[in-house]
Amino acid sequence: MAPRMAASVLSSPVVLVFLFVFPVFSFANTISFTRDILLNIRQNTPQNLLPVFDYSDVLLNIVVGGVAALIRRFRTHAGGENAPARSMSLPGIHLANLRSLPNKTDELLLLSRTNKDFSHSAAPCFTETWLNAAIPDSAIHLPGYQLFRGDRDTESTGKSRGGGTCFYINERWCTDVTVLKKMCCSDLEALFINCKPFYSPREFCSFILVSVYIPPQAHVSLALQKLADQITETEQQHPDSVLIILGDFNKANLSRELPKYRQHVTCRTRDSNILDHCYTTIKGAYHSVPRAALGLSDHCLVHLIPTYRQKLKSAKPVVKTVKIWTNETEQVLQSCFYLTDWSVFEAAATDLDELTETVTSYISFCEDLCIPSRTYLTYNNDKPRFTEKLRHLRQAKEDAYRKGDRVLYNQTRNTLNKEIRVAKRSYAKRLEDQFTSNDPSSVWKGLKTITNYRTPPPCTEATQRLAEDLNEFYCRFETPHTRSDDLFTQPLPPPATPLSPPPSLQISEDQVRQVFRKNKRRKAPGPDGVTPACLKTCADELAPIFSQIFNRSLELCEVPDCLKCSTIIPVPKKSKITGLNDYRPVALTSVVMKSFEKLVLAYLKDITGPLLDPLQFAYRANRSVDDAVNIGLYFILQHLDRPGTYVRILFVDFSSAFNTIIPSLLHTKLNQLSVPSSICQWITSFLTDRQQLVRLGKFTSSSRTTNTGAPQGCVLSPLLFSLYTNDCTSKDPSVKLLKFADDTTVIGLIRDGDESAYRQEVKELAVWCSHNNLELNKLKTVEMIVDFRRNPPALSSLTIMDSTVATVEKFKFLGCFISQDLKWVTHIDSIVKKAQQRLYFLRQLKKFNLPQELLRQFYSAVIESVLCTSITVWFGSATKSDIRRLQRTVRTAERIIGAPLPTLQELYTSRVRKRAQKITLDPSHPSHPLFELLPSGRRYRAPNIRTTRRMNSFFPQAIHLMNS
Numbered sequence: 001m002a003p004r005m006a007a008s009v010l011s012s013p014v015v016l017v018f019l020f021v022f023p024v025f026s027f028a029n030t031i032s033f034t035r036d037i038l039l040n041i042r043q044n045t046p047q048n049l050l051p052v053f054d055y056s057d058v059l060l061n062i063v064v065g066g067v068a069a070l071i072r073r074f075r076t077h078a079g080g081e082n083a084p085a086r087s088m089s090l091p092g093i094h095l096a097n098l099r100s101l102p103n104k105t106d107e108l109l110l111l112s113r114t115n116k117d118f119s120h121s122a123a124p125c126f127t128e129t130w131l132n133a134a135i136p137d138s139a140i141h142l143p144g145y146q147l148f149r150g151d152r153d154t155e156s157t158g159k160s161r162g163g164g165t166c167f168y169i170n171e172r173w174c175t176d177v178t179v180l181k182k183m184c185c186s187d188l189e190a191l192f193i194n195c196k197p198f199y200s201p202r203e204f205c206s207f208i209l210v211s212v213y214i215p216p217q218a219h220v221s222l223a224l225q226k227l228a229d230q231i232t233e234t235e236q237q238h239p240d241s242v243l244i245i246l247g248d249f250n251k252a253n254l255s256r257e258l259p260k261y262r263q264h265v266t267c268r269t270r271d272s273n274i275l276d277h278c279y280t281t282i283k284g285a286y287h288s289v290p291r292a293a294l295g296l297s298d299h300c301l302v303h304l305i306p307t308y309r310q311k312l313k314s315a316k317p318v319v320k321t322v323k324i325w326t327n328e329t330e331q332v333l334q335s336c337f338y339l340t341d342w343s344v345f346e347a348a349a350t351d352l353d354e355l356t357e358t359v360t361s362y363i364s365f366c367e368d369l370c371i372p373s374r375t376y377l378t379y380n381n382d383k384p385r386f387t388e389k390l391r392h393l394r395q396a397k398e399d400a401y402r403k404g405d406r407v408l409y410n411q412t413r414n415t416l417n418k419e420i421r422v423a424k425r426s427y428a429k430r431l432e433d434q435f436t437s438n439d440p441s442s443v444w445k446g447l448k449t450i451t452n453y454r455t456p457p458p459c460t461e462a463t464q465r466l467a468e469d470l471n472e473f474y475c476r477f478e479t480p481h482t483r484s485d486d487l488f489t490q491p492l493p494p495p496a497t498p499l500s501p502p503p504s505l506q507i508s509e510d511q512v513r514q515v516f517r518k519n520k521r522r523k524a525p526g527p528d529g530v531t532p533a534c535l536k537t538c539a540d541e542l543a544p545i546f547s548q549i550f551n552r553s554l555e556l557c558e559v560p561d562c563l564k565c566s567t568i569i570p571v572p573k574k575s576k577i578t579g580l581n582d583y584r585p586v587a588l589t590s591v592v593m594k595s596f597e598k599l600v601l602a603y604l605k606d607i608t609g610p611l612l613d614p615l616q617f618a619y620r621a622n623r624s625v626d627d628a629v630n631i632g633l634y635f636i637l638q639h640l641d642r643p644g645t646y647v648r649i650l651f652v653d654f655s656s657a658f659n660t661i662i663p664s665l666l667h668t669k670l671n672q673l674s675v676p677s678s679i680c681q682w683i684t685s686f687l688t689d690r691q692q693l694v695r696l697g698k699f700t701s702s703s704r705t706t707n708t709g710a711p712q713g714c715v716l717s718p719l720l721f722s723l724y725t726n727d728c729t730s731k732d733p734s735v736k737l738l739k740f741a742d743d744t745t746v747i748g749l750i751r752d753g754d755e756s757a758y759r760q761e762v763k764e765l766a767v768w769c770s771h772n773n774l775e776l777n778k779l780k781t782v783e784m785i786v787d788f789r790r791n792p793p794a795l796s797s798l799t800i801m802d803s804t805v806a807t808v809e810k811f812k813f814l815g816c817f818i819s820q821d822l823k824w825v826t827h828i829d830s831i832v833k834k835a836q837q838r839l840y841f842l843r844q845l846k847k848f849n850l851p852q853e854l855l856r857q858f859y860s861a862v863i864e865s866v867l868c869t870s871i872t873v874w875f876g877s878a879t880k881s882d883i884r885r886l887q888r889t890v891r892t893a894e895r896i897i898g899a900p901l902p903t904l905q906e907l908y909t910s911r912v913r914k915r916a917q918k919i920t921l922d923p924s925h926p927s928h929p930l931f932e933l934l935p936s937g938r939r940y941r942a943p944n945i946r947t948t949r950r951m952n953s954f955f956p957q958a959i960h961l962m963n964s
Contacts, residue, residue: 127164471693571584654744
């Protein structure tokens, strides 16, 4: 019989000799070896003395296995048996509807002893426990767990059996548990407990667990209202705690009442239905896994595995370098520029490019020389009130504890607590000063810091190859065509005749000084290195030289090359990146050039304003997205008031619209709008021969030259695109073409099934796009059909350039979710969710004991602004249920602030009346003809309306309010 492999290794003679001889020589201190002998020991050893292993791979497995066992033993000894339960960022939970807990006690005992997942579960939660006062805790006790019961109350529910909820809290995870409240009625049973575990991430003060049971026959809407009120009250009392709401909801959905809460149970819990839910405000908090049901229960056991990563681990510490701007350093820099003789630069420069580059380089050099900088390390979960003194005191407290010095420990502990209170008061005073000084950016930055708000980074890692690919992708519209004749074959409209010839553009020092002072200090500098803080601080000293540069640029009709350079910062459009098109190219350009563009922008608006398409609502005075949506709804609702009508709406999306502008073609169109030829040439110079590179993290691509498009991030780009598309209009009165910058919408008013005009206009739009180098995004261009006829026939799909356009039931149009039934449920859901999330910031400010007036200001700026987003569009058509949900957010804010707040109805009425008054005073507004005065001159003519849907829209409501 052959020996076993392991035995054959151990029985090798050489191994046995080695094991006996090695201990002897290990104590022979007189034996020594030189380096050369050790290096040549194998060559000098006879072959017959070398060990021969029959199974060398088995020896390797033995050695590796032994080391692994030692490592496992070491880790178990270091962490202890409590380590798995204590180190979780969120509690692991098992959830089930038991239908009688006493009958499942034996199986639960078996699970706690044999199942590792269940024994490590921090808080098993069970509903329908069927417990009552006759069943003692000892009868259902689980070793190592604390039991917290919420039994059914017979008097409140009118039922003597069934119902009930409970928690088993693992003592290895938490022993400090407090019952906050219990609820029991015929529609809802709930138990709130507050757990302060041995370990929790810094962003969570405690975990509030809520077990919920909503019976199948309950009034769902009433139950959710009661539960939402209790949850809101608990959030107000414990602003730093995270709520985990779980249980058997049957047909109810908490996200309807509290949209900010996310549902994490994705597996089926009973047959093909998901009846057991788990809600938190944390994205991706849990992963649900179904397990076998306990006993004869018809609900499976759901294992909720935490997948949340605490803030400290979600991002690496960041090293930041900032410049220290003080009154002394600012005065030094101002003196430096005041004493500079700029005529030396002018005399030494041979052309405008050299002069501009020399001046900007000198300014950047002086700033680096006069303004000191400081480098510091920031962690993802740092609080703004954490100072270096607090860190030292915390370390001193820890050192005193380790030394066992009780007196020193008490002293350092008391000092630390005192300094923490002082730090909180000083930071509250700082927030108050920021509010009173009207510094919203500093306030918002502080709020993001104290609430640990961080924008999640994209999933794709930055590489040099990705930066090069993105730069090449953004230049994909670069074509060899440089003349507009190659692209545009249709005749342009005749030139517009202005009322008077436009004046020549001359820029004064005062204009330059004013535009420099309006720069925001925290904005990033461009490739030339000149910072906005420098221009703002030294506006008086720099205005003379830059006014000369700007005027010389306009005179020569060319833009200096150093001011046209741009650094493209790819900004992810969504969290999961699937391709290069998921990055939005935002150009980081020179701050000096942006100031120059603002001066040219005001000049262009004065010339082209009266000649723009009236249905272009972007970047025009007394125009907004609300006006665009309201006028679109007016066209739709007015048409649908007639029998036998329906509407087809095409939402057009362009691929990288700003990057497709042809400068030569834009030059021709600007001439048609009576823009002076010199300005047209200057704009052509601004858009051509641009140097751009892509910066992705620490990687920077090579530079490329582009002659197509207007960079996103430039001041002039939006207006130039509006002028570029100004000749794209509808010729048929039954087809309306609305534009808001690059957002284009075609509304076809169909009657008696005749769609020929609509389809012809869409066809002409596609042809116009091909002639003007605009590329339609076929995946994002969608159509929505609004049809209220009783038995409408099937409608044929729309086709654009041999591609079928997808039909959708709802679409986000200029910030408003519009559905094909013209109801606003989806839009109101998104508003309620955003507003409830921002209530968290209000609670954080309340903790710092800010004055009531400042809390009201914060509410108006941050929460009320969300609730009133496009309120003139949707509030009149909202249902009573939706208004009640919105008003609950206002009432919650009132309880936090402790003062009354205006209702949404009051806000809607005042804003509709103000907007209507502004429209009536603007004869150029496209909605102005809808407000027609009666012969009396005191009231407006009310339209003839057949449907409530149209009556609740903006214009009828505005006329009603104006007449009242």
